[in-house]
Amino acid sequence: MTTPSFPPLMSGRAVTGATHPFDMACTLAAEGCDAGLIVHNLTANHLMAAIVLAPEVPLADAMLMLPTCGVGFQNAFGALAPPEVAVHLEWSGGLRLNGASCGRLRVAAGGTDPEVEPDWLVIGLDLPLMQIAERPGDQPDQTSLYDEGCAELDPVELLEAWARHSLVWINTWEDAGPRALHAEWRGLAWRMGEEITQNGRTGTFQGVDDRFGMLLREGDTTHLIPLTTLLETQS
Template identity: 30%
Template sequence: MTAVINIRLEMPLSTSVTDRALDLPPPYNLIPLREAGDAFAHACSITDDHGAGTLVWVRRYDLVEFAVILEPEEPLAEARRAIYAGANALADALSVHAPPERPVTFDWPDAIRIDGVLVGGCRLGWPDGVPEHAVPPWLVFSGMIRAVALRTAEPGARPFNGALEEVGFETVDAGEIVASFARHLMHWFHEWNEAGFTPLARHWLERLPRKKGQRIRIADNGDLLLFRAADLQPVERRNLRAALSKPSWLDPATGVPWL
C-alpha cells in the first residue's frame, strides 16, 4: 500500500499547553478537536476536503484518541489490511512507554491489551458502496486507548478491562503517544512498500496469543486463517470485513472502550 501524504497546514486552535501542536513528522497535517469530539467520525466526514496524512486528534487526558486519513493504491479487499499496519504502529508506540514486564497484545482483529487487560483498540473506515475490487478514494484508521479510568469500580472488580495508569504506565502523555504512533505508521507503510505485507503480518501475529499447536496466517484480503499444526488447509477462516463492522472493544453505549 502506498499512502501519498499531502502536506497541508492547519491553524492551531490556541497556543496553550493543552492545545499545543503535536510533534509530528512533516508529512502530517494536524486537526485538533475539543474534548467532546469524535476523531473517527470527524476524519470520515472531512475526506472530501482533506487528503492522506490528515491526523485528527481529540485532546482528552483520559483517552488517547486519534484518526488518520489514508489514500490507498490497492483494491479495497487488499487495502483493508491497513488495519494491521495501524495496529502495529499503535502497539509499538504503547510499548515504548509500557513497563517491560507488561506485554502489548492483540485480540483479532482490533482490540489491544496490555498484560491481558483490555485498554482499547482500533477501527478502519472506508466509503460506502465501494466494490471489493475497486480502489477506495480513502480509508480512515482510528485508535482509542483508555489512559485514565474515571468514576468506576476498582481494578480488582474488572481484572480484564482497564486503563494505562492501572497497568503500570508511570505517566501518560496522550500527545506523545499519538506522535509516536504517527512515526511508527510511516515505518510500517514503508516496510509494506519495500518488503511486501509478510513482515508486517509477522510482526502483528507475534502479538496475537494462540493455542498450543495452532498456526495462524493473514490472508491476502486480511482474513485470519487458523491451522492445526500438521494441516495444510485452514480449519477456520475469520472474515475481516465482517469483523470490522462492529468494533469488539468499543462500548456502543458510552462510545469508549469497555470498562
C-alpha cells in the same frame, strides 16, 4: 496540553468536547481532505485519534492498514512505556495490555467492495488513560494505561510516536510487501492457537492468510473471515 508534532507527510487537526476524531476523520475523508491527516482529541481520560489514508490498492489489501497501525502502536508504546508492560493485538483491532483489554483500533472506508480501490480509509485509535469503572474490579478484563503503571507516559508523545511508527510500517508494506508485517504481527497476536469466538463462530484461531483474513478452525472445517468484515459503516 502540548500540540502534537507529526512527520512531514502527516498533519494534525485537534477536536474537542464530544466530537470523536474517528467520525470527524471519516467526514473529512469523504469530503476529500488530504491523506495523512490525523484528527485527535486528548482528554484527561482518553487518547482518541484517527488517520486518514488514500489507498491505491483494492479494499481487501488496504485493510492491512488495520494490523499495520496496530504494530505501529505496539512499537510506539514499547519505546515509551515501562518494559514490563506487554502489548498484544487482537485480530479484530482490540488492544491488550498485560492481558487485559485496553482500547482498540477501528476502521472505515469509502467503499465496501473488497476488490475495488476505496476512495479513502480511516484507522481510528481509542485508548483509555484512566480506568472507566466506578470501582476497581467492576470490569476485571478492562484496564487503562495508568492502571498498568504508565502514569508517566505522555499521551501527546504516544500519539506522535504512533504516527511515526505507523508511517514506517506503511512504507515497509508499500516497498517490500506484507511479509515483514506478517512476521512482526504474529509475534504480537492475541490468543493465536487458542479457541476464540469471532463473527459468531467459535473455533481455534490458526493464523491469517496473505490479506490477514482470520483462519478459524471449527471441527473439520477451516473458515476464512476477511478483514473487511470489521469495517464500520458511516452514516
